[in-house]
Amino acid sequence: MKKLLLASLMASMLAAPALQAAEYEIDTQGAHAFVQFKISHLGYSWLYGRFNTFKGNFSYDAAKLADSKIQLEIDTKSVDSNHAERDKHLRSPDFLNVDKNGKATFVSTKIVPKAGADFDVVGNFTLNGVTKEIVIKATKLGEGSDPWGGYRAGFAGTTSINLEDFAIKNILGPASATVQLDLSVEGIKKS
Amino acid sequence: MVTETKGYSKTSIVLHWLVAVIVIGLFASGFWMVDLGYYSSWYKTAPFWHKSAGVLLLLMMVYRVLWRVLNGSVSPIPSHSRAVQKASHVTHLTLYLGIFLIICSGYLISTADGRPIEVFGLFDLPSAGELFADQADIAGLVHKFAAYGLITLAVLHAVAALKHHFFDKDDTLKRMLKP
Numbered sequence: 001m002k003k004l005l006l007a008s009l010m011a012s013m014l015a016a017p018a019l020q021a022a023e024y025e026i027d028t029q030g031a032h033a034f035v036q037f038k039i040s041h042l043g044y045s046w047l048y049g050r051f052n053t054f055k056g057n058f059s060y061d062a063a064k065l066a067d068s069k070i071q072l073e074i075d076t077k078s079v080d081s082n083h084a085e086r087d088k089h090l091r092s093p094d095f096l097n098v099d100k101n102g103k104a105t106f107v108s109t110k111i112v113p114k115a116g117a118d119f120d121v122v123g124n125f126t127l128n129g130v131t132k133e134i135v136i137k138a139t140k141l142g143e144g145s146d147p148w149g150g151y152r153a154g155f156a157g158t159t160s161i162n163l164e165d166f167a168i169k170n171i172l173g174p175a176s177a178t179v180q181l182d183l184s185v186e187g188i189k190k191s
Numbered sequence: 192m193v194t195e196t197k198g199y200s201k202t203s204i205v206l207h208w209l210v211a212v213i214v215i216g217l218f219a220s221g222f223w224m225v226d227l228g229y230y231s232s233w234y235k236t237a238p239f240w241h242k243s244a245g246v247l248l249l250l251m252m253v254y255r256v257l258w259r260v261l262n263g264s265v266s267p268i269p270s271h272s273r274a275v276q277k278a279s280h281v282t283h284l285t286l287y288l289g290i291f292l293i294i295c296s297g298y299l300i301s302t303a304d305g306r307p308i309e310v311f312g313l314f315d316l317p318s319a320g321e322l323f324a325d326q327a328d329i330a331g332l333v334h335k336f337a338a339y340g341l342i343t344l345a346v347l348h349a350v351a352a353l354k355h356h357f358f359d360k361d362d363t364l365k366r367m368l369k370p
Binding site: 082083084085087088091171172173 | 228229230300301302303304306321326327328331
């Protein structure tokens with residue numbers, strides 16, 4: 001009985017890597033991941049900002065891209081546009097309302113492979129307490145061993161969201177109705 | 192060093208009323224400007240004048256404190272009861288501290304990212320950097336509620352002065368009008 005249990009346990013352990021895509025932790029510790037955004041200022045220029053604090057993980061297997069998954073949790077309080085007074089305004093109920101909605105999350109529901117290294121990540125994005133399905137246009141940038149004994153895979157993704165869709169009143173003018181989100185994600189394979 | 196004098200000097204009186212006008216102006220402009228729309232022509236100019244006037248107020252308040260330290264305080268009116276004397280002393284002290292607290296917190300909001308405060312376009316008041324986490328938000332809350340507190344106390348201060356003038360018919364208000 002004991003032997004059988006051990007055998008099946010070992011079998012499942014051996015079989016596991018083949019059945020499941022590899023799990024990756026997004027490297028926020030070493031800050032090799034970025035959640036950036038840009039929005040038009042008056043229609044004349046781009047304003048860039050980012051969220052400094054977030055965490056997430058993904059599962060990924062190059063051979064079975066469609067089975068991949070990603071989830072991300074962003075601390076909305078960490079918004080940083082390199083201007084303290086503006087960031088204070090962005091945290092206020094006029095925009096992110098961080099006291100009430102401290103987290104923004106993205107959970108993928110479907111991966112749609114495209115040509116070459118490109119793919120679409122469909123998923124639910126929650127911002128300002130509102131959840132909506134969005135599509136992130138993503139591309140695989142590279143993967144391989146790092147110089148410190150780990151294994152990494154990296155991706156870039158971009159999507160646009162309408163502020164009004166997430167119950168953020170657009171007080172910035174017609175050119176600033178949408179925000180482009182740019183994600184740069186490097187994951188370290190979990191051992 | 193603290194000698195007591197009978198009445199207020201001309202400088203003290205002028206400064207008192209200038210400070211009163213600036214404090215009321217700063218409260219009103221602050222209350223109004225936080226709700227300005229992005230496309231309002233005042234969106235950038237109102238904070239500019241608000242901050243500039245705040246720095247001017249700081250200079251005036253430092254001068255008032257120095258003046259008081261060097262020239263001594265004005266003795267209370269003898270007809271006032273001990274309780275009234277004590278209450279007015281505490282009120283005056285709190286008004287002074289409140290003004291300094293509001294100025295400091297305002298400074299900390301605007302300079303949290305290292306940017307200086309432009310004063311009337313004449314000079315820049317440098318930033319001391321981010322001194323603690325969430326500086327702009329915490330200083331913002333202090334600034335707002337201390338301002339509400341100060342203006343409440345200032346109203347009380349004015350009502351008390353009017354009460355002494357019209358009901359008690361003493362010199363409380365008069366000696367702040369004439370040296």
